[in-house]
Amino acid sequence: MLDSLSDRSKHIALGAAVGVFFTLSTTAIVFATREKIARLISLPKADQGSLICDGVAGLIGNTPMMRIKSLSEATGCEILAKAEFLNPGGSTKDRVALSMINTAEREHILTPGNGSTIFEGTVGSTGISLAMMAKARGYNAWVVMPDDVAQEKSQLLEKLGAHVEKVRPVSIVDKNQFVNLAKRRAQEFGKNDDGAEGSASQKTGFFADQFENLANFEAHFTTTGPEIYRQTQGTVDAIVMGAGTGGTLAGVAKYLKALLPDLRTYLADPQGSGLFNKVKYNIMYSPTEKEGKRKRHQVDTVVEGVGINRLTRNFALSEGFIDDAIRVTDQEAIDMARYLVHKEGLFIGSSSAVNCVAAVRIARELGPGHTIVTLLCDSGQRHLTKFWNDEYLVKQGLTVNDVVEDLDFIV
Template sequence: MLSSKGIIGLIVLYFVADYSLKYLRKRSKDFESNTTESSRNIIDGVEGLIGNTPLVRIKSLSDATGCDILAKAEMTNPGGSAKDRVALAIINAAEAQGLLTKKGDMVFEGTSGSTGISLAMICRLKGYIAHICLPDDTTQEKVDLLEHLGAVVEKVPPAGIVDPRQYVNIARSRAESSSAVFADQFENEANWTAHYNHTGPEIYTQTNGRLDVFLTGAGTGGTISGVARYLKPLIPSLKVVLADPPGSGLYNKVKNGVMFDIAEREGTRRRHQIDTIIEGIGINRVTANFEAGRQLIDDAVRVTDNQALQMANYLVQNDGLFIGSSTAVNCVAVAAYAKKIGPGHTIVTVLCDSGTRHLSKFWKAVPTGPPLSLDEILNI
């Protein structure tokens, strides 16, 4: 017979074994529950990757200015730029209007690069065909991307917007003659509303509503207008600032109410309306998307080509950040504005795309060797 101690030992062993079994069953159920929950968080399709981009602190600029300089990393969208948001919104709007109904339907657009790439990506995944008209001096890497994404690429000589042979006008004409969709990124208000519905709320959430300045360049004007329209009512003290490259009239439109740039004076224009190495921002007309937020823009900063080139070298050597030309303009402007308003402020800008799209043009002109100091860049 078992002693009393033996009986007690068996009882203890029984309860330990019973508890262990129940614990293991619970852990198994928890694992199954977590696995099921994880499966619900799987993104369904490439379009699910668009948006919710990180907000990154640019260390070198922040340390040099005493401000928290934060940048929305739009190059992390699947198509590599902020234009993914716009392209998806435009295509979704066209579908809702019954303009795109079946595979093989065509979407025309005139663009110098990123919007075309984003449209080509969205059209490819939805079964549509993107027909992209662009200037014949667009970088070859952008053309290659478009073609690999299945777009029809039509190159045309650079021309002013009043010329019917200008790439946007040709795209519009092609769409009208074939009863197809013209994306019309400059005038289509699905552009700014995409940033109002998504980019602006993301910035507000990521900063907990604590920011002093939002600064970015404008091509179509969708980003600056959409973000300004969302953030300004929530943060009345917020300053919205435009970054503008050479040859663009938007700087003077914001500062003086007049659409003019010194490069446009008679006898000086060498190429076409935007006489600069910068791609993606700068324009000489007020688009519907820019007008949507124009009254909310408080200030503007002019950036030269040389400053942008030097900033690209500065960021790649100090931060390992390999940026495109429009991002370089944003970063020069954000540093200049931070110096203007002084330390202790939070400024948000946009990393529009990577330098990989600008290898054969912008990055060929970027200087090598030790970078200039930030003050030297701003004083060029």
């Protein structure tokens, strides 16, 4: 065909043919790239709008799973940590706060926007998460907490608009213990001047009750556990985490054990907590409970957020799902936190440090080639005046090393 055309016509025809070829090729490449991206993110075209979350609540959960390189290389195991500090409120307690509020709204205990108040007794993280979600849903928050917790927690609560009531640390049997007082404040708020219960349309006082409210367990059974299974593709040999309310451990263990019958589940418990002996020997007891032995109220440790000396409804749901317990000392937790900053640039809170110490100990026990999952509950940013305060730690008789080079501190 080209032979019958002039030279100029030949060039025009050839150029047109090349142009058509490149147009078709470019279009094919564009469509192929789009299809590849769609496959990579595993989202059908109709669902791509879900990439935009709806408010603060939409940011909660689906936290990344990270490999802790230094711990993995030192033990020969894959030590993986779920980065719960990346939740919008800075901790795993965001899941719990959202679940408790959603449950209360479904049961018509709370009505969004009517000025009701959420009450909670907490050492910090749950209160922060509740204060955040309260603002998002149109509620007020009233948080009762011991006066010896890290001061940045109460400061953050106040900046979130919560009313903060600090009380002297006392035993749970005392009516003014922080949890008991939060419950009483909610009951008082929910009554009229004559002492009668208010109607459903009036402002109510809702006691969140994280220790006994099973919406806590439910949050982790329906979100944290499934996320761990998906992120590890079911290839996990052991999970380890501490317990305060017990909701995280119970929810995750119960979900994963049903799918992975060979999975080993461990409690990581700080010194002074009675849960270690509860799991090991079915006796809720800690040696620091002896007369004259206790140095600090609640649990005899500088660690905040895990450890307790009573059995909660949430922790009770873990019965039959925990295989063993690991005791972690304050000194081990402090050294682990400094080690991870030095080796990983990872700035974690005290309960996260406890989890990582226990993970290493389990890795050594199981031997190389296993996969162990733990949680990084929160960052060190809300522990600056206690767990990350060298002067405070020295006064507690602990040693602070700015640089920790190896894991020899783990006995």
